[in-house]
Amino acid sequence: MEEGVALPEPLDKVIRVKLSGVELPLQLLSLVKIMGRGAEALLYYARFLGYPAVLKWRPPKTYRHPRFDSYVRRERTLTEARAIYRARKLGIRAPALFFVDPDNAIIVMEYVEGMLYRDLIPRTEIDESCRIARVIGTYAAMLHQEGIAHGDLTTSNVLVKGDGDVYLIDFGLAVTSADDEDKGIDVHIFLRSLESAHYHLYEKLFDCFIKGYASIVGSSGAERVIAKVREIRLRGRYVEERRARKR
Amino acid sequence: MVIVLGIESTAHTFGVGVVASDREPFILADERIKYTPPTGGIHPREAARYMAERAHEVVRRALRSSGITLSEVDAIAVALGPGLGPCLRVGATIARALAAYFSKPLVPVNHAVAHVEIGLKLTGARDPVIVYLSGGNTLIAAFLGGRYRVFGETLDIALGNLLDVFARETGLGPPYVVKGVHVVDACAEEGKEILDLPYVVRGQDVAFSGLLTAALKLVKRGARLPDVCLSLREMAYDAVIEVATRCLLHTNRREVMVVGGVAASKYLRRKFEEMAKLYGARLYVVPPEYAVDNGVMIAWTGALAYSAGVTVPIEDAVIRQRWRIDEVDIPWRRA
Ligand SMILES: Nc1ncnc2c1ncn2[C@@H]1O[C@H](COP(=O)(O)OP(=O)(O)O)[C@@H](O)[C@H]1O
Ligand SMILES: [Mg+2]
Numbered sequence: 382m383e384e385g386v387a388l389p390e391p392l393d394k395v396i397r398v399k400l401s402g403v404e405l406p407l408q409l410l411s412l413v414k415i416m417g418r419g420a421e422a423l424l425y426y427a428r429f430l431g432y433p434a435v436l437k438w439r440p441p442k443t444y445r446h447p448r449f450d451s452y453v454r455r456e457r458t459l460t461e462a463r464a465i466y467r468a469r470k471l472g473i474r475a476p477a478l479f480f481v482d483p484d485n486a487i488i489v490m491e492y493v494e495g496m497l498y499r500d501l502i503p504r505t506e507i508d509e510s511c512r513i514a515r516v517i518g519t520y521a522a523m524l525h526q527e528g529i530a531h532g533d534l535t536t537s538n539v540l541v542k543g544d545g546d547v548y549l550i551d552f553g554l555a556v557t558s559a560d561d562e563d564k565g566i567d568v569h570i571f572l573r574s575l576e577s578a579h580y581h582l583y584e585k586l587f588d589c590f591i592k593g594y595a596s597i598v599g600s601s602g603a604e605r606v607i608a609k610v611r612e613i614r615l616r617g618r619y620v621e622e623r624r625a626r627k628r
Numbered sequence: 629m630v631i632v633l634g635i636e637s638t639a640h641t642f643g644v645g646v647v648a649s650d651r652e653p654f655i656l657a658d659e660r661i662k663y664t665p666p667t668g669g670i671h672p673r674e675a676a677r678y679m680a681e682r683a684h685e686v687v688r689r690a691l692r693s694s695g696i697t698l699s700e701v702d703a704i705a706v707a708l709g710p711g712l713g714p715c716l717r718v719g720a721t722i723a724r725a726l727a728a729y730f731s732k733p734l735v736p737v738n739h740a741v742a743h744v745e746i747g748l749k750l751t752g753a754r755d756p757v758i759v760y761l762s763g764g765n766t767l768i769a770a771f772l773g774g775r776y777r778v779f780g781e782t783l784d785i786a787l788g789n790l791l792d793v794f795a796r797e798t799g800l801g802p803p804y805v806v807k808g809v810h811v812v813d814a815c816a817e818e819g820k821e822i823l824d825l826p827y828v829v830r831g832q833d834v835a836f837s838g839l840l841t842a843a844l845k846l847v848k849r850g851a852r853l854p855d856v857c858l859s860l861r862e863m864a865y866d867a868v869i870e871v872a873t874r875c876l877l878h879t880n881r882r883e884v885m886v887v888g889g890v891a892a893s894k895y896l897r898r899k900f901e902e903m904a905k906l907y908g909a910r911l912y913v914v915p916p917e918y919a920v921d922n923g924v925m926i927a928w929t930g931a932l933a934y935s936a937g938v939t940v941p942i943e944d945a946v947i948r949q950r951w952r953i954d955e956v957d958i959p960w961r962r963a
Contacts (some may be wrong), residue, residue: 411654418877418907419877420870420873420874420877420878421870442902442903442906443902443906444866444869444898444899444902444903444906445862445866445899445907446822446862446890448822449822449827449863449866453827474863476825482647503824507755532830532831533831533832534831535831535832535878537877537878547790553831554830556832564928566783566830566831566833569833570830570831570832570833573778573779573832574779574832574878576771576777576778576954577772577777577778577779577954578777578779578878580772580773580775580777613783616783616784
């Protein structure tokens, strides 16, 4: 491991055995440095065959039951890899996959040099934020048309490159046999991420998102998903109360 | 210094608290009664009748133990929602009557905001990710732009509801909490195996009704009850912790505060401690006595609101069964 930061021990072992140790003649992967941490994963800048790459590792969560923990980490890794692959086939920008190791919950993918949409919104013009929301809307609709829901469509999971290209990331919660409910939840999640963190702009940006969405599935398709979102939002609150009243 | 009397009656607890701001101890009185249905879940009308019959006595007790008279009170605070209509009406009626009769300002309090404010007051947390877990609510929030914004919540039933209904259907309860431990938590201690149950995290949201149905089905099919308890608890708690983590990262906060009845679970607390350690955050958990519904939290929030000029004309003090936490302006906190 060159230019090494101290790697968490299990990761270090895996990388050495899986990549540099056996069979592979090339130094395929080198880890450069820690990039940050998401809610689930640790991320490292890396080079894969010389390309700038990101290694995403879902480390064990000590608060989880160990058996359940390995199951979740493996499933999420597989789900993410499959969904990225399918999204890219649809022409949606998402980081290219370089290497996937579900047993160790590792994905190596293309490095996208850009800014999180969440952080960009307060720093950019509303027109630019609107354009991006619109692109996200088209991506969501394209996925939904193919029966895929992103599963965690927040402003933290969109990267915007310097040239303006919009990338979706973090597909670990994707649903690949999405029904109307799953699609509605996707849109609900996006809307709520606007409402909570960007409350002063959310109406405008949601409108932009829906315009993008409608450009793919038509206004009837957009209306259908909005109706679903409304239904989802009315549910879940005081279920007990309603149930009790019915008695 | 302001002295406020607060009334809570959103679900099964009728509570009256008296607090004084800028003073320690700030709690002058804390009286509560709790309706426990003989069987099944909470029947709002019966709970309301139970409260209405005993309310005057609880108010009297609170005044007696506080050692002050109503004329010395600066304002009357009342939880106008969210909650069960018939129960809310009991508290609202009494609060309006007291305010009218003694010519006191009336302060409307949102029950969820009150859980948060008493948590902040008692734990010393400053700007945390808030995890509010109770029988009727499961939500993750953080203060931003003058309000508590919701970052995640349940898409169907609340965590406390999941535990209680499971306990009821499997004969573990009621009572649901014995010596401070939920019967499902207790049952899970004997569990050995993690069974296959749906773990549902949708973005920043959770959903529990599928988990409940699947768990009950396993029991019916003869699975070992402690194993089902263990599996159900793991799935449910982990889902909450996962969405709380997402909020922590999304909002760049350094603190997590757990409030609401389910905050009393020692086991959940242990999990949250692990999570906080993992992310370098500090964990705050509201003391069990004030995790559950009480009048003090209404009085305390009333005192904050009243000091910031929030009052409501008596004729407009109507209950709001679905009053969301993110609809409430919080002028007493700096945005
Ligand atoms: N391919 C990538 N290129 C550049 N940065 C990335 C890439 N993937 C992830 N990141 C960065 O890492 C953060 C966390 O990644 P993400 O996949 O969202 O993990 P998590 O599931 O933990 O949220 C992102 O918010 C982003 O800043
Ligand atoms: Mg992410």
